[in-house]
Amino acid sequence: MTTETDDGTGIDTDPVPDGGTVTGGEPGPSHEHERTGNAAVNWMESLSEAAYAYLLLLPAFALLTLIAFYPMIRTFVMSLRANQTRGLDPLGGFVGIENYIDILTGNARLARQFLDVGLTSSFPFIELGTPLFQQALFVTLAFAVISVVVETVIGFGQAYVLDQEFTGRRWVRVAIILPWAVPIVIQGMIFFLLFQPTVGFGSDLMQSLGLFSGTPLANSQDAFIIILVADIWKSSAFMALLILAGLQSVDRSLYDVARVAGASPWQRFKLITLPLVMPALLVAMLFRTMDAMRVYGLIESTAGCTTVPSLSCLVVEAMFGGTRIYATAAAVAFATALVIGLIIGVYVLLFRDTDGGMY
């Protein structure tokens, strides 16, 4: 279908005048009609609009089924079976939701637990089986919430700067976008080197301030903060880009009206900018939250999954940890998907009324 280059260029160079294309393109289509006038084309031409649409969607959904839908169902089925450490088949018989109960009560045979909180009868009514920073669900949620909030604030600042008119704006924009385009492994490498005691000055600096221990990359709490900073460095740029798009779509004359009416800059921000940028902001935050929930590469390339266990980390460790607990791995994977699905649901419910919002 793309072999007819002369016809394609004819339309490309001269798309507007009707007469021109008719006379110029006359030999093309008729010639092509003869050559490719086979059953497949005729069949495609005879389809209804809806049938044609489904046909065009077929490749996309075939790929998504192979890579996403089917594996997710398989993961769920796997998670309902028992771990079998001996024998050819790594999966045992059907055990229902036992694997899920194990991971939620901290009884799974994982190096780091998904969730390890017990109920007690005395005051806080909960007790931690392992430190909070070594529980994957808490680490991932805390990471997602803190990073998204900080990135939104910084991204707003960056977008505000990029929204102004000044000389050299193009290059400032390149500089601010650049961290977003850095491969995850290199982002991890930068912060690994910065806080590697023999190379970087980061650990000495933080230690002299009394904030970090001597080996921050081996300490769960310190490493969590390092990973947070690394993520904020990279992803604020992404937030800034999406917020900038929202800022630039705001009608400038609104500000003039507000100025004449005597609104202070803060009032102009609160009453004009914020409401109009809100839809873009919410979408950006949703995107970032989902992205932060699946953090893996950054952790793997800096502190390692044992020090800072995220949900994705847990799946990989269970798969390749050498203990053949595939059913537990599947349960963690599907539970991760459920947590993310839950967050999407909450987002949509909370913000479905926002003007021009998600759906």
Add this chain to the structure above:
Amino acid sequence: MTDPTDSTDPTTTTDSSDTSGIDDGSDGQPRDPTLHRPDGGAVLEDDRDADLDRGPFQQWVSDSISHPERVYRAMFYVAAIFFLFTTLFPFYWLLMVALTPEGQLQDIVFTPNGFNPGAFVEVFQVIPFHIYMFNSFVIALASTIVVLVIASLAGYAFGRLEFPGRTPLMLLVLVISFFPPAAFFIPLNDLFNTSFAILRPITGDGTLYNTPFALVTPLSAIFMPLAIFILTTFYSQIPDGLEDAARVEGTTRLGALFRVIIPLSAPGVATAGVLTFIAVYNEFFFSFLMTDGQPENWAPILDGILAYQGQYQVLYNLMAAASILGVIPVAILVVIAQEKIVSGLTAGALKE
């Protein structure tokens, strides 16, 4: 502003600046006196007296109060410089580490300890880093092509055709892009490690593990949704008349897509392509787990950078040098295509 009563009246800070911002001539003056004269008199006298014994700081404060726009400008420059420093310093520091000879890598802050540009050559001698880079390019390019073709078809259907189930299907695509690769990974790992008889002549052991397909297929799938959204937006903006004209001339349905819609949406296609390329090049999860890390087995750049972590010593300066080399291709893309990246992310994010 010529009238001193205006600039020193502290009760009307915002007001006076605002009128001065628009035009401080004929419009501001007749309006101001009627508004602020009654109680302004007494305050004025005090202020003028105080003016005489003000220090430089107080002078600056009073200046700032009367000209807030100057403060905003100053704040803007401070913010811009702060952001530039925080985003660029890590790159600068990485370069300093790369230039420091091995064995002197202590306490590098702003200058390298010594000068050793040879690290950028050594990077290729210690391990075949160029092969890793080549692999990354091939994988990113192949994924981009697959994504653009499939997403073009889907984007055309979503953007230009009416059919039942359009919105739910679009949502399904969106939701899939939110789920973590970890949720898909276990069965995919099985699948790519399964031996297929028909593949044996091509891959040796009949599995897709350690071939580009093991990376291109999942990466295409997980980055396709963004491309579909961008292309849907662009395709839906082409006027119907142009497509109808081509159809009247006898172009097939697919021909109209490839000869009219796609050429006219070239900026959108370029945007989707650039974003997909960067996303695939930067990806970690599948890139890390779907090959065994050997350059001859299509391991991407990520394994190259981690490979300097040898068995007996860790070559930190080479890690830094390799990281800089790995950033250069995407940095060039960002410089060339920054407008497209901005518009593409906007379209992809704001469409739904």
